[in-house]
Amino acid sequence: MEVTYCSDPGKGLEPALRSTASSASVEGVLLLSTPDPAVRSPDFESVLAAVETPVFGGIFPELVYEGERRKQGALIVGLPSEPVVTTVPSLGDDAAAFGEALDASLPAAGYETAFVFVDAHASGIESFVDSLFRTYSVELNFLGGGAGTLEADDEPCLFTDEGVVGDAAVVAAIPESMGIGVKHGWQEVAGPFRVTEAEGSTLHTLDGESALSVYSDVVDDATGTTVNRENFFETAKSYPFGQTRMDGEQIVRDPFSVDAEGAIDCFGELPEGEFLTVLEGDPDSLVAATRTAAADAQAGVDSPAGIVCFDCISRVLYLESAFDRELAALTADELPAVGALTIGEIANDGTGHLDYYNKTAVVGAIESP
Amino acid sequence: MTDRQQRIQALYEIALSIGPKESLEATADAALSGYLKKLNCSVGAIFQRLPHGADTDYPIVASIPASPGTNETLAAAREEFPAAGTTHREFVDRLPIAGETADGSHYYILELPEFGVLALGKRGGEIDRLTRSALAPLNEKLAEACRSQLIETQLRTERNRFEAVFDAIPEPVANTVVEDGVERVTRVNRPFEETFGHSEGAARGRPIGELVAPPADHPRADGDGNSGAGPTEIRRETADGVGEFLFRRVPVDADDGEYIHLYVDITAQKRRQQQFERYERLVENLPIGVYRTTPGPEGEFRLVNQGLVDILEGSSKTDLEKLSVTDIYVDPTERKQFSDQLLEQGSVEGVELQLQTVDGNPIWCEVSGIAVEEVGETVFELALQDITERKERQQQLAVLNRVLRHNLRNGLNVIRGNAALLADGVDGELQSHVTAIEDRIDSLEQLSQKAGTVRSLFDQGREVNSRCDLAELLSEVADDFAERHPEATLSVDEVDPVHVRADVRLKLAVLELLDNAVVHNDKPVPTVSISVSDSESKPGDGWVDVSITDNGPGIPEDERRAIETGEETPLQHGTGLGLWLVYWTVSLLGGDISIADVPSGTQIVLTLPRALETTRVQPPNADS
Known part of the structure; x- marks a missing residue:
């Protein structure tokens, strides 16, 4: 895999794209970019259209390249x-039948891996991920995450064969196999609590009581800190919710705000009747999980040629300076590693259910040709 | 969280995904998704168990992935299913089945009691035995949900069928439910809306008795129709008035108090029936015979009315129908001739036949009828009129006419001869007596001639198939008048081209009126005028008035009244046949005659029908 980092997309992205696309060994381009004005300009559509090979990817809060976080620039892979490349539009349309947009014959045609990027601020992401699993099950390995910015600016954030789009998903299937590792390292600290009232991704009550009240009690016990609306985001980044599943890590649901009635908004849906636990982490467990994910990914292929990773931006917010250790865990073994810090992650490891994650590190190891 | 807690939690959350959805497929799909998500499985499918002849089929109801054809784990699970010809029971007894594929995936086949099986596949791990055992109650719940959905689907299908039939029925139908003792409408179809004038929205929830009510002048006379017995005839108010219905109330579910009210509109049928009954009464009471027979020399009576029984002096219709048709013919050969004629021509009109009553008394009848095909056979539908009296009167008239024309004329000739001899032998005052005798003889001869004319009038009957140009007719009449009455004056107004339905008899009538106007005139110079105009007494576009006005003394009151009433009595009669000749002529031509006094004298108006353009023209003097 040929990787080019362009630190100033306004100047160097277009020639770098052309150069990579014109390479004899390149048949397609994965483009990961920070929210640079150059890629958000209307003119960038024509730049994409001029590229000879299919281009797909997205705009993310930050990138990962050469073992470092990159808050500016673009990666051309x-x-x-x-x-x-398949673009699935109208992710926020409840009535949309996403499965109809997907080509179920891809596995039979020899495709083994698919990159998946979604507009992180679109509703219907989990419905779309469910459609992916219903269509392909584990016949394809998936790797990707949520694109966009933390500012939730509703700008188009996906690079597809149809240009730069929003409220959509892009799926790019490749024939290469990929080992995938998925881990988060968060540990259960309290629960389970039954979701007694919820609406989409808004949690109203747990065990019949105000969600904030229950959550606050747990955090108080663990930290001695009283959670309120003002300090909620700062506190919650360390205490996400977990959804249990058999034979696997819990699925993390990241709370990010609370309203006046004590309802908590999370990334990802929280079905009524199911159970939630409250998770906590420490830098060591999170970094160890990332290391495990990277090892799992490499173990999934005979000869890894490179690493593609998507790590949750909220892990950066939690780990702060310790995130360097996480990056080191991701990019070990001298393999070229590229990736992005995402808003939610999508992956399966080829064994179980495909899910939409929060606060999780997903790592893919591409098999050598 | 311990493994046990985790298991219980996962199973509980799987249970949340099991429940009836909008269809069997959706029910199975939601549950399968729950199983796979919570058990972290990679593939799964739900199969329905369907007996198929001696074998059992397992079609897929839901699967993940949606197209499982190439999935090796599911394919391996399907290998465990009973092959054609193997014992299905053996497969069921082996459940649950756990297996492993060559690439290390595990699959599990679990029984869904009385529905089918659930297959789950997992890569890179197993579902432990405890969890598999714990799934049994969930599998039962899933099976029950699928069975319920199947039943619901069947019920929905039945309901849809019912609704389709409900909407397709062309008669008014209402669906009702008894609640708190009141039967209220839940649905009505479009014919109900149109017939009773209540839209479904307005009808829903209202008592059926309010929507379909007896007419105000007929309250509950036919009951409320809710007995639940067989169909009953009822009268009910409709959007257009009052209708007659054949009503039936059918219980859909008597336990739930649900009923279907079906109103077959028989209003038109009842009206036809009443009309038929009136017609039947009319036919029964007619003074003519109406009957049906089979063709042939003998013929059978099929249907007779009371009129025929009376004419043939039978005792009853039943007895008459037992007779052969030929029995009522005096000459049986005439029956065959009549039958042959009717079969050949298809219809006959006014055939005079000499028949006989049941007791053998001869009668004359006039028979008209048609031959019709009915249920593969030919039958005659006939009307018979007893014309015995008319025939006898015709005989009398023929004899009297002979007497009037021949015997009287012969006698007059003898008297005239003797009067001539007498005139040669007498003179003076006696000669005046002889002259009186000769004048009277002339008068009687004219009377005899007119009697002959009258007979010829009737010989031609009422059938008029020609039209007459009035201008031409009046021109000829004027010429004749000038020749016959040079002492008198006739003026004919200018006549626009107009044709009337008439033949040469009209000229005869007009000339008779002109003769009368001159002969009975007491003025030194008799004056007569003729004019033609649109009728004043009848619609002018169909009728024409021919007015003849004289300056004479008028018509004697008795004679005039006899003409106007069409009847003579011993005290009310005329002096001759002249006016009667005119009256009969106009009558036979389909017209009217009216007499009026005018300042100058008398005006007689002949009102005649205009002729159709297609009728042939007959010259006024065609037979003169």
């Missing part, structure tokens, strides 16, 4: 095979 040349792929050795031509990807089949």
